[in-house]
Amino acid sequence: MPGQSLTVELHRVTDDIFRTFTWSRVGWFAYWGSVGLCGYGWSIAGLLWIQQIYSGLQVTGLNHPVMWGFYITAFVFWIGVAHSGTFVSAILYLFHARWRTSIARAAETMTIVAVMTAAIFPVLHLGRAWRFYWLIPYPNERGLWVNFSSPLIWDAFAVATYFVVSVLFWYLSLVPDFAVVRDRSGGRQRAIFRRLALGWSGTAGEWRGFRRAYGILAAIVTALVVSVHSIVSWDFAAAIVPGWHSTIFAPYFVAGAILSGLAMVLTLVIPARFLLGAQDYVTVDHLENVGKLIIVMSLILTYSYVMEAIFSVRDDRPFTRSTFLFRVTGDFWPLFWTTIACVSLVPLSLFRRRVRRSLTALFCISLLINVGMWCERLMTIVTSLAHDFDPSVWGTYRPSVFEWTIVGGSISWFLFWYLLLIGHIPAVPIAETKQNLLESHRG
Amino acid sequence: MADPARGRSAGVLAVFDDRRRLLNAIHTARMAHIEPVTAFAPAYDEELVEAAAGPSRTIGAMALGGAIAGCIAGFALTIWTTAQWPTLIVGGKPLLSIPPFVLIAFETTILMASLGAVAAFLRRAAVSRRDSPAGHEPAFTDAHFGLLMRCDGARIPEAIELVREAGALQWRVV
Numbered sequence: 001m002p003g004q005s006l007t008v009e010l011h012r013v014t015d016d017i018f019r020t021f022t023w024s025r026v027g028w029f030a031y032w033g034s035v036g037l038c039g040y041g042w043s044i045a046g047l048l049w050i051q052q053i054y055s056g057l058q059v060t061g062l063n064h065p066v067m068w069g070f071y072i073t074a075f076v077f078w079i080g081v082a083h084s085g086t087f088v089s090a091i092l093y094l095f096h097a098r099w100r101t102s103i104a105r106a107a108e109t110m111t112i113v114a115v116m117t118a119a120i121f122p123v124l125h126l127g128r129a130w131r132f133y134w135l136i137p138y139p140n141e142r143g144l145w146v147n148f149s150s151p152l153i154w155d156a157f158a159v160a161t162y163f164v165v166s167v168l169f170w171y172l173s174l175v176p177d178f179a180v181v182r183d184r185s186g187g188r189q190r191a192i193f194r195r196l197a198l199g200w201s202g203t204a205g206e207w208r209g210f211r212r213a214y215g216i217l218a219a220i221v222t223a224l225v226v227s228v229h230s231i232v233s234w235d236f237a238a239a240i241v242p243g244w245h246s247t248i249f250a251p252y253f254v255a256g257a258i259l260s261g262l263a264m265v266l267t268l269v270i271p272a273r274f275l276l277g278a279q280d281y282v283t284v285d286h287l288e289n290v291g292k293l294i295i296v297m298s299l300i301l302t303y304s305y306v307m308e309a310i311f312s313v314r315d316d317r318p319f320t321r322s323t324f325l326f327r328v329t330g331d332f333w334p335l336f337w338t339t340i341a342c343v344s345l346v347p348l349s350l351f352r353r354r355v356r357r358s359l360t361a362l363f364c365i366s367l368l369i370n371v372g373m374w375c376e377r378l379m380t381i382v383t384s385l386a387h388d389f390d391p392s393v394w395g396t397y398r399p400s401v402f403e404w405t406i407v408g409g410s411i412s413w414f415l416f417w418y419l420l421l422i423g424h425i426p427a428v429p430i431a432e433t434k435q436n437l438l439e440s441h442r443g
Numbered sequence: 444m445a446d447p448a449r450g451r452s453a454g455v456l457a458v459f460d461d462r463r464r465l466l467n468a469i470h471t472a473r474m475a476h477i478e479p480v481t482a483f484a485p486a487y488d489e490e491l492v493e494a495a496a497g498p499s500r501t502i503g504a505m506a507l508g509g510a511i512a513g514c515i516a517g518f519a520l521t522i523w524t525t526a527q528w529p530t531l532i533v534g535g536k537p538l539l540s541i542p543p544f545v546l547i548a549f550e551t552t553i554l555m556a557s558l559g560a561v562a563a564f565l566r567r568a569a570v571s572r573r574d575s576p577a578g579h580e581p582a583f584t585d586a587h588f589g590l591l592m593r594c595d596g597a598r599i600p601e602a603i604e605l606v607r608e609a610g611a612l613q614w615r616v617v
Contacts, residue, residue, distance in 0.1 A: 006460075006461070006462070006586075007460040007461075007586045007587065008586075010485055010486075010585065010586035011585055011586040014485075014584075014585050014586065137520060137524060139524075139527065143527060143529075144527075144528060145524035145525070145527055145528065146524070148521045148524070148525060148543055148544055148547055149536070149538075149540055149543040153547070154543070154546045154547070157546070157547050157550040157551070158546070158550055161550040161551075161553055161554045164554060164557070164558075165553060165554065165557045168557050168558070168561050169557075172561065172564065176486075176584070179584045180485075180584045180585065182584075183581035183584045183585065184581070184585070198565065198568065199568070199569070199572055200568065200584075201483065201572060201579035201583065201584075202483045202484055202485060202579075202583045202584050202589075203481040203482070203483055203496070203571045203572070204481050204482045204483075204484070204491055204492045204494075204495035204496035204571075205481060205496045205497065205499075205567060205568075205570070205571030206567070206568045206571045206572075207484060207486075207487045207488070207491075207492050207496070208492045208496040208499050208567075209499060209502060209563075209564045209567035209568055209571070210487065210564065210568075211487050211492070212499060212502040212503065212564070213502050213560045213561060213563065213564035216502060216503065216506045216556075216560045217557055217560055217561070220506075220553055220556055220557050220560070221557075223553060224553055227546075227549060227550070227553075231546060431485070431486045431487070432486070434485050434486035435486040435487045435488070437486075438462070438484075438486055438487075438488050442490070
């Protein structure tokens with residue numbers, strides 16, 4: 001029968017993807033073991049945070065003139081990582097890049113968890129963390145409202161909006177998939193997914209509404225990708241500090257965010273496709289395409305570095321030049337050269353097709369890019385503060401054990417929630433994969 | 444005519460394994476003046492949606508409405524709250540400065556537009572389900588297609604014959 005092959009293929013998609021979140025005994029132990037290990041990791045960091053709250057920020061390496069260090073770096077880094085999820089799922093969706101389907105769910109989930117991780121750090125950095133609610137617009141006892149001209153308030157609004165809209169976008173794409181799980185499961189699982197599926201039955205009207213809402217949200221989220229990291233960059237660019245006060249900062253931060261996020265997608269997806277047995281859906285071709293995007297973003301960043309160097313060296317004022325030379329040769333020179341090596345040079349190897357198609361190479365390169373992007377954020381933040389206008393207040397910064405542990409714990413926190421979420425939802429979008437199948441059958 | 448929303452026997456639900464046959468069935472039903480209530484599919488299918496779903500402008504309108512409301516709310520919040528401050532000039536800068544408020548208004552615009560779009564989607568999905576209460580089959584979320592047709596009791600045999608000839612795998616009166 002003519003429709004039978006399509007039906008068989010559609011059914012196979014359901015079967016295959018449904019299998020990604022039903023565990024074998026070994027898989028179950030490996031999964032929950034990893035979740036438990038990550039939980040342990042961030043619990044240690046949590047204990048140190050409690051100690052930091054008790055003792056105050058003196059336990060960190062923060063001191064005059066470097067009052068922003070690891071915590072703000074972590075905030076910028078994780079927000080950056082979050083951006084690529086949106087880039088993969090929303091921007092590539094608008095460009096009808098079908099290959100994005102297989103990694104879209106992993107990327108969107110990464111976005112949500114990365115924002116959850118990033119949002120902790122401004123609170124951590126406050127010192128008196130319990131007063132974070134001062135960021136919410138309400139009048140204090142003197143009748144004064146929050147200062148909307150402050151970049152801190154911009155951040156609060158931008159990050160909160162980004163989180164809410166990302167969750168909506170993620171959840172919307174999951175509704176038809178939840179219905180698939182509901183219709184194939186029983187007992188408690190069915191009861192849970194019945195609620196999550198919101199009564200989805202796959203009518204033509206529902207699909208029309210879904211498509212329209214998803215398209216609108218994709219367009220909206222695309223605007224957010226650009227705006228949120230631009231706002232984060234203005235935390236720095238709005239300050240009159242050499243090395244920060246630059247008009248290039250917004251596009252430079254956005255490009256860096258997308259690069260670090262793409263690298264994180266590879267870091268997560270390459271092991272996950274083996275763990276979940278999704279090799280048929282997340283293929284080497286898909287990962288190669290991510291590699292190609294990494295080349296583009298890396299070249300944009302390299303261009304930004306070169307421009308920054310040229311403008312700094314040719315600047316008539318000594319401050320910017322001095323800060324730039326301090327970055328290259330001063331106390332923090334390893335950060336600068338690690339950044340150049342990992343962000344500008346290592347991704348060039350992806351020009352070779354053989355490297356792009358080697359999963360081991362892609363995984364190693366993605367890790368190196370993540371390290372490079374972390375160093376870039378830290379270098380940008382710390383060197384400008386350590387080497388300001390006035391030589392009499394120049395200083396340095398050494399992160400304490402507290403900062404190392406808490407920032408390390410944030411990786412555990414990120415993986416903990418990522419594993420929990422991706423292990424309990426269809427890791428590859430079922431409905432969208434089927435849609436691609438229908439379109440290819442239709443020709 | 445019996446009303447499916449009231450749960451009485453008022454139509455036929457047919458299951459297909461081929462979308463082309465389903466599209467033919469919708470076309471034939473319309474020719475025979477039997478109203479297709481809706482079609483079911485395991486994924487978005489443009490042709491099927493065009494054939495079986497009515498037009499929808501609600502979601503776009505709600506998103507636009509949310510965006511306008513969010514923009515107004517963002518500017519209103521920033522300007523009004525700043526106006527509550529005493530005349531306190533810090534660093535020679537005006538308190539009521541529009542450029543930074545644009546950022547807040549932009550974020551509230553985006554937020555409200557998203558909430559509007561999602562609320563409209565949920566409403567549309569609820570309306571769609573209300574119109575086809577007895578329609579769902581688990582096979583529709585897996586690999587099969589479906590057609591729900593409304594007709595009065597006397598025309599049910601005709602409707603069954605129609606879907607049978609169109610190549611439906613199975614059917615039932617709903």
